[in-house]
Amino acid sequence: MSALFGILQLDRGEPWGYGQIPGLIQAWLQDAGGFAAVGLAIYLVYALSIPTDKSQSERLRVPVSRWMLLMGSLSLVCYALTLVTFFLPQVVKLAGRDIVVFTPPPPPPPPGETAKPIPPALHTELQPLLLSVAGLLAILGLGEPFARDGFRILRRNLSFNFTGLARFLNTLRGYAADLLTPRRVVALLIALGVYVALGAVLWAVGDERLTNIWTGILLVSVGVFVGALLLLMLFEAEGPIWAIAKLSFKEAIRSQILWIFLIIFLPFLFPLQLFAGADSKASDELRSMTTVVTVILSFLVLVPAIIIASFGIPNDIKNLNIFTVVSKPIERFEMVLGRFVGYVALMTLLLLALTGVSLVLITTSNFSEAAKNETYTARVPYRGKLEFKSLVAKDRQEKKEFEGTNVGREFDYRRYIAGAENSPQRAIWHFATVPAELATVRDPKSDRVRVEFTFDIFKMTKGEQNRGAFVKFQFVTHNAPLLQPDKQAFQLRNGEWDWANPQLKAQYEARAKELRQQGMGPLQKDDNARPGTPNWEGANRITEEFGYYEIAGKEVFDYKPMSVEIPAGLIRNALATPADKLPKDANGQPLPRLSIYVKCESPGQLIGVAEPDLYLLLNERPYWYNFLKSMIGLWCRLCMVVGIAVALSTYLSGILALLGTGCIYIIGFFTDHLNDLATNRNIGGPFQSLSQLVKAEQPTTPISDTVGTKALLFGDKGAAWVIRRVQNMIPDVESFSWGHFVAEGYNVNAEYLVVNVIVTFGYLLPWAVLGYYLMKSREVAA
């Protein structure tokens, strides 16, 4: 199993954060707006086919307001204008001003290469703006009846008073009176007594692990019990949604499907070691277990959720229960919402229980120290921007800037720098700014910042057994920049990069000498300065003063997470200069506050690095907390599958809703492949493929430039457009999976989770509108 978190990050890019929200909203307006425009057109045609002119009932049921017509017309105008922009040049002049009509999207990567998803960004060109406005207008038009009924439903179902609490207490009393019969009370007390006695025995025996399990199970039970009470309290609120939610909750529990599923599959959660890969390395134990647990948890929660949610409404229709419900004064959409809330609530409770049990199992397992050090934590990394540098371009054989060597490994994830004592090649991480919390002064003798890294070593020669490669780190702030060497300087300095300011370097060396005389030798190499020693105080002083530190001869091993420590004084130096006073580079850009230069010193070895491979360690949080946070991603996926299943089940039969939801979710794992299809990337589109199949041509055969081929390619463009629309309906499941973050010991940022929740809401809203219209237009008794 790979220990390289970098691969995970590089595969998909950095998860989306707050910076992507404007772009996400714009993309949502365009995509959801497109569907809304089609939906609005279908609705208006449907309304035309209804005798609304003769029947008041039908006019009420299929309302067509002036607002809808107005928004629909305006949206149509905007779409027409957007169509016009496709025939305009990239930039047009209007009233003497240049107006950017569109920016062509970057071409898809060539076949075989990984296509990294492009993070959504706000586009202010004319074409995307027109599309967004058209989409917004269509949403406003189609959404009018939905919003009107939605507000009425909200008003009826949301009451901010203590009535719910009073009802809850009454219900609780009722439950207690019904359930707590003398025999049951005795049975409950005996069970509690046995559990307490078991705890006492474990405590007396002194088996720490079993006692921890005992405590953990107790805490989980209490947590789930409290959760269940809170849910009941929610369900006692005023309004039909809560009544139907409670009904769905009871139905699911009493239908036995859930229990049968859990009885069959829950045992798979326990013998974790069986799945955790007995042949894996000691350091991978926790990693494997976390991965297995998250996969099993997803299965245990999502599969029954899809089954239960798919059959709820269809069974109501099949068993004709729906007659007695929709003949009451409720909106049909309240039934849909009630089902959704009930199933999500039940499965959330199940998720809570299973998460608690899993956490108890993991935290009480015996892992090797190596595994604990590597992954039993939640690191908060602070990442920089990676660039590769060597001799200046004019002095290089290729006559262009060094971009890292490709050794043909792992597609293009990593680039390599060659090792040699006098190697001019550097991998450099630039940090435009540095978090102030790293600069906080605690104790000058141990004040440090940890820099963690995981490198790939590509050996050109066999080297020594069980030895790694040697690496030199140079940490410099904007106050002590290094100079990219030319051939002459390179020869002069024997492969070292020199300070841009030689006088400063002389002062630095003099200061080091001075500190050494004071018993605070500051250098790692010469003085063996280590945190906790007086020398470290010297290191903190000199770095704070000059902004330079170096660590040479660090032995690094292939794919092993490692770290070095640097004096926090360096960060203080980096932060001392106000932003407007930062020195500028040749392009007029401010220099980064901190740069980390990495050089490979071992001849015949290449060090492979990627941007996420090195970072400043901001903080370390507990593993359990990270595990819990990662479950928010699973909860979002739970909401999605329940939402899709309930929306589909308003029109389809249970089995079709189940299949539909399952397909949408599973396709969500293959968004990359879908992306390839949507861009006709690897082997062209379906028409081209069909033509090649008929002609028995290889997929790599160049296509001929004939009218027929052009027609085929045009057809493929149409197919790609359709696939792109389908793509909009498919959730990107991977972006909600945080199991690998936890397994690798990296903190799941709250920012990512907030974006997850926003995206889930944005994804579910169109499904809700679909469910609303389908349910409203359905004759439940036909």
Place this chain on the structure above:
Amino acid sequence: MAEDLIVETRSLTKIYRDFWGRKKKTALNALDLKIYRGEIFGLLGPNGSGKTTTIKLLLGLLFPTSGDAFVFGEPAAKVEKNERIGYLPEESYLYRFLNAEETLDFYGRLFNIDPEVRKKRAAELIERVGLANDKKRILKEYSKGMRQRIGLAQALINDPELVILDEPTSGLDPLGTRWMKDLILDLRARGKTVLMCSHRLEDVQDVCDRIAILYNGDLQTLGKVSTLVEDAVRVEVRARGVKESAELRADLEAVFRKHGGTLETIGHPSSTLEELFLRVIEESKARPGRRYLPPEESNAAALPAATARS
């Protein structure tokens, strides 16, 4: 009178179509109907005549192909009108995993009835429909008659002004049928309006004030039951304490001849089977035990003890 008009349909038509929009069947054809406050109105007709379709159109479960339906003056599509309607479907389509109390609580909540009122009303209704001893059993375990009873209870949970009953006596034994009919009459006595449909004519005749007879989706006849079933050309005379004889017959023929008529039949009237059944059950309740003996046993009981032993 306008406020007394509870249900009104205007040329209400429903045509069922297939997926492609092709006409399958005209379930209801231009129905014009008015039902007034406080009456029991019966919709009659054979299976497939459009009775249930009419009810479903009134409740908004189906959408009209043309025409309109109003309940309490509101279009049928308006859900708010359902606040004042109680509906018992043909089969009692309730959630079988709930017990009687939970069922009434659930339906009460759909009406947003205050919890205290809901609880009180549910207890009263359970008592009234005779399920007090079975209120904790889930509906799955109920007999058809019991389900019909709890179904009726759910239809009354909101104390409705209009009660719509689709085949209310379906699946009920004669006792249950009598109970249901009494309850319907009781509803009228309380000022409720009842719309029921049934193909059990005797039930309709017993309780309904007015009826409409549908056939193949068309309204065939509409009017007061008493008027519609009255046989205006015949006169019925009943007497007590006389024996049927040729002399009596001759005398009566003479009397009717004098008044310009003819005697058609003379004989002992019979009561209905329902009346007989109810009488037997009432007697059994009063004096429990086996009452009927087969002829052999009756004979054995009549023999002397020694003969019977041998």
